[in-house]
Amino acid sequence: MRRRWMAAVAVTVAGMLTLTACGGGGNDGAAQSPQADAAKKVEVFSWWTGPGEADGLKAMKEIFEKQNPGLTFFDAAVAGGSGDKARALLTSKLQADTPPDTFQGHAGAELQGYIKAGDLEPVNFLYDELKLKDVFPQQLVDQISVGGQIYSVPVNIHRSNVMWFNPGVLKDAGVTEVPGTIEEFIAALEKVKQAGKVPLSIGSEWTAVHLLESVLLGSLGTEAYNQLWTANSDWSGPAMTKALNDYKTILSYAGDPQDDWQPAAKQVADGEAAFNIMGDWAYGYFHNPPDGGLGKTSKTDFDWAPSPGTGGTFMWLSDSFTLPKGAPNRDGAVAWLKVAASKEGQDAFNPKKGSIPARKDADTSLYTDYLADALKDWGSNKLAGSIQHGVTVNDAWRTAINEAVGLFQQSKDVAALQTALADAAKNSGQ
Amino acid sequence: MTRVRRWLPGLLLVSPSIVAIAVFVYGMLGWNFRLAMTDKHDEVSEGGFVGLENFIGIWDQQRWSLSVNHAIVFTVVFVGGALALGWLLAFLMEKGLRGEGTFRAIYLFPMAISFVATGVVWRWLMNSGTGERAVGLNRLFDNLGLEFLQWQWFRDPDWGMAAMAIPAIWQMSGYVMALFLAGFRGVPEELREAARVDGCTEWDVYRRIVLPLLRPVTLSALIILGHISLKAFDLIVAVSGKQIITDVPAVFMWVAVFDAHDPAKGATIAAYIVIAVSIFVVPYLVWSLRKERRS
Known part of the structure; x- marks a missing residue:
């Protein structure tokens, strides 16, 4: 009786070893092929799938592909309001160290979770290169910074109150x-x-x-x-x-x-x-x-x-894009962030999404009716941050x-x- | 050598599933219990061993006691309702209903639907609007002149979880019916005849002869329904989302892990769910093992 048990355990262990060996071997082989592809593909992770927001994302995609002929935009959007399901999936991707090239996050404390976990790379170099500190409001820049480092590029502003x-x-x-x-x-x-x-x-x-x-x-x-x-x-x-x-x-x-x-x-x-x-x-x-x-x-x-x-x-609340550590196509992600930060990109995205641009120098003629009011207040009002929206x-x-x-x-x-x-x-x- | 030849092929045949179960069921269970005994309350920290602190501390949280209460109400209403309704349906079938096959299929159909689809439909049926704003079942009551029956359904603070059990009863009672029907058919006709000869009424035949013989069937149904009920997640999320008013441990676990990013708390809740389910399942396994050995 006892020997039978020992044998069962032995076979089980042997089986497990075989399984792990297979797993290890498979990984090496599989990692090769997407790498060649990854030079061109930029995976943009968001939860913009609804009417309006998906159109806005498409408008930015067109600008991106026009400006970067060598790169293709890969839309990794996951449906679900306020990113409920998208963020559960993102968590598992980040924990497995297989981040998308760039992902959407609410600017502010919600993003700081990723920063503390060491998932994000600072993007100060982009802010210096494009002089973004002059075009984004100071409080917004503060909210996406930790210890002087800036970690994302805000695309739009919504009003909560x-x-x-x-x-x-x-x-x-x-x-x-x-x-x-x-x-x-x-x-x-x-x-x-x-x-x-x-x-x-x-x-x-x-x-x-x-x-x-x-x-x-x-x-x-x-x-x-x-x-x-x-x-x-x-x-x-x-x-x-x-x-x-x-x-x-x-x-x-x-x-x-x-x-x-x-x-x-x-x-x-x-x-x-x-x-x-x-x-x-x-x-x-x-x-x-x-x-x-x-x-x-x-x-x-x-x-x-x-x-x-x-x-x-x-x-206010704001959606922003990030540069994850270990992004497979870092250069592609940086090119995307440049489009997301640009006046052209924001003015293409926001009228469709029904939000106002984070930049202060947007083309006001594009924003009518409610959005004109919001744009005026964004420039002149005191600011406070939303609780429910991160x-x-x-x-x-x-x-x-x-x-x-x-x-x-x-x-x-x-x-x-x-x-x-x-x-x-x-x-x-x- | 001959002894080896007798058991080795069999063992080799089942070893893949033994390995898979060892790793993905018991390995993960053990890993979960270990995680539940650490203070890894965010995804970054390492998490030191704290023993049973999380298991005790969670009882101080108002939300936890609320969700446990909800789970108990849901389980009692769902298991009781499905057993009673399933038994009644089987009883009617047994009495030689015409077109029995058709009815059997109709009652079994809901089983083929996922809880999520059921939830989406019942979310609309159980809309809490009353009066002019009534839709779904409340509207039906309104049209039938039964306004007094209109209520808040799953938004009712006291009996909301009982309403939540209605779709689950609707879905599972056909399955219970099938179990009981098979059981009824297994009761030898001679026993019933003997009882009738002894002067039993038809009702007494069922109460004193058939039901006691069906105890094993009832027990299996109870266990199957009970463990479904304690793990309920999909139905509740599909009907009401992750709201406190219909919170149950499984939903709380999701919120703790994915919204609050507190792995240790999520693991603690998961451990409690496993313990609650095993209270149902383990005695059954022991009982059926003993029975097998006896026969």
């Missing part, structure tokens, strides 16, 4: 002025409720975190909000308690949660709900023809303003905030939310 509303619903409810402060906002929500419409539409749980960042900015003010992400943050103080109580009040006017942000925005467009606080990607959804949008007319079917209490501040907090911290808000939506316990947020800040390791 936008309040979308239905002018017709407001008129029927007797709200004559667009609410500019949190108090006015709550009064307006109450009037809409009396009129029998949904005062504020919301989607799945992440949209509640999106709402939270606007309320925090509006209630605390820009200075205090920006301080939350520094060493002298105050998550436990009375100002935060008041902000979270405001949040609770505002959330009490929210309608039934919808499946995602689009159905929530649609409630405003259809006149079922009065307000929705969502990033400016909602503009494309409202405005684009029925193929990918709702085909509504701006200013009559829907209108916008900075979310209450945040006038004069631009809460600017101010790293992934671990953001997940903890999402967890706290998700639990709060059930318990409605402000004290517990504040404790959870304070703990999240303390444990973030940021």
